[in-house]
Amino acid sequence: MSKDNKNSFFSFINKINFFKKKKPPSEEKNSVNNHCLKYLKKKEESSLSGNRFINFLQKKFLKTKESLHSVFKNIFFSKKIDSSFFKKLEEKLISVDVNIETIQKIFNNIKNNLSAEELKNTKLVFKFIKKEIINILQKNPKLLFLDSKIKPTIIILVGVNGSGKTTTAVKLSKLYKNLNKKVLVAAADTFRVAAIEQVKNLCENNNIPVIFKKIGSDPASVVYDAVQKSISKKFDVLIIDTAGRLQTKVNLMNEIKKIIQVIKKINGVGPTEILLTIDSCTGQNALIQVKEFNKFLGITGLVLTKLDGTARGGIVLSISDKFSIPIRYVTSGEYIHDIHFFDSKDFVHSIFKF
Numbered sequence: 390m391s392k393d394n395k396n397s398f399f400s401f402i403n404k405i406n407f408f409k410k411k412k413p414p415s416e417e418k419n420s421v422n423n424h425c426l427k428y429l430k431k432k433e434e435s436s437l438s439g440n441r442f443i444n445f446l447q448k449k450f451l452k453t454k455e456s457l458h459s460v461f462k463n464i465f466f467s468k469k470i471d472s473s474f475f476k477k478l479e480e481k482l483i484s485v486d487v488n489i490e491t492i493q494k495i496f497n498n499i500k501n502n503l504s505a506e507e508l509k510n511t512k513l514v515f516k517f518i519k520k521e522i523i524n525i526l527q528k529n530p531k532l533l534f535l536d537s538k539i540k541p542t543i544i545i546l547v548g549v550n551g552s553g554k555t556t557t558a559v560k561l562s563k564l565y566k567n568l569n570k571k572v573l574v575a576a577a578d579t580f581r582v583a584a585i586e587q588v589k590n591l592c593e594n595n596n597i598p599v600i601f602k603k604i605g606s607d608p609a610s611v612v613y614d615a616v617q618k619s620i621s622k623k624f625d626v627l628i629i630d631t632a633g634r635l636q637t638k639v640n641l642m643n644e645i646k647k648i649i650q651v652i653k654k655i656n657g658v659g660p661t662e663i664l665l666t667i668d669s670c671t672g673q674n675a676l677i678q679v680k681e682f683n684k685f686l687g688i689t690g691l692v693l694t695k696l697d698g699t700a701r702g703g704i705v706l707s708i709s710d711k712f713s714i715p716i717r718y719v720t721s722g723e724y725i726h727d728i729h730f731f732d733s734k735d736f737v738h739s740i741f742k743f
Contacts (some may be wrong), residue, residue: 442729443470470509486672488707495521519741525710526733541619543627547645548666550633553694557666558630559591560728570625575607575615578632583596609651616655642685662689669696674702679712690717
């Protein structure tokens with residue numbers, strides 16, 4: 390066979406192999422969605438997930454990023470590490486709401502893993518701190534549960550008044566609708582007329598079905614109807630908005646427990662996720678909220694709201710260190726698309742990128 394014929398033959402074989410390997414459009418789309426749902430391990434393959442979070446970090450995460458930038462840039466680009474170095478760094482980290490226990494844990498790990506000579510190297514210490522922060526944020530990287538065999542995926546949103554539950558419920562529903570999931574919303578905050586109207590209007594404007602009842606209705610009855618409909622109509626995701634409550638009010642916590650029991654009675658397992666919304670501007674009080682809600686309800690994930698509105702976003706690190714609860718999403722602004730899957734590596738790299 391001549392050289393030209395050989396080249397032609399191999400070219401033809403390569404084309405056949407290419408078309409054999411190429412997935413049909415529907416399979417490719419499902420592949421992209423699976424990457425999103427499995428904690429976005431390959432974020433670069435989906436414009437609906439990782440890229441949006443990176444854009445958020447670049448454009449809206451400025452207050453926290455700039456404050457943390459100043460902490461590390463000003464200290465680590467000094468000529469040497471002297472006796473006052475860690476004291477100064479501690480003060481700066483406290484000023485951006487990193488908990489003292491978390492700071493001490495990082496410092497102790499540095500001193501235990503680096504030699505006396507290595508501790509004089511600012512670049513090496515800087516690199517180690519960055520690694521420690523990533524480890525803290527990734528210490529409990531539970532996958533999203535949308536691949537569960539039990540359908541629908543049921544997500545309950547809980548939190549104190551003003552933490553952003555209602556807007557998060559609609560943002561979350563829109564996010565999953567964009568991932569080609571069939572989504573139903575339950576307006577179980579029956580104590581506020583404004584909450585029911587807000588959910589109804591936002592859902593209707595975005596063609597998302599919503600279950601609601603009149604003001605003062607039993608929230609558990611709303612949830613009962615929503616679960617029944619989500620099963621009979623084969624919805625992929627049910628998102629439940631609940632009324633705001635103080636973490637110390639036992640009777641209000643019991644109301645959420647009642648909702649959980651209603652779900653469990655119908656599907657046999659209860660909700661897939663119980664997500665706690667935390668206002669990022671709350672500061673150290675956020676730790677108390679997580680502790681108490683988790684004690685009563687067993688929180689499975691966190692939603693950090695208004696992350697674009699604070700210069701003290703170090704609370705993200707403190708929450709991750711203190712509790713084995715993954716951060717699922719962050720939100721910003723009031724627009725319905727302002728919700729993003731949280732990715733710890735992108736989060737940390739954006740802070741340390743000078």
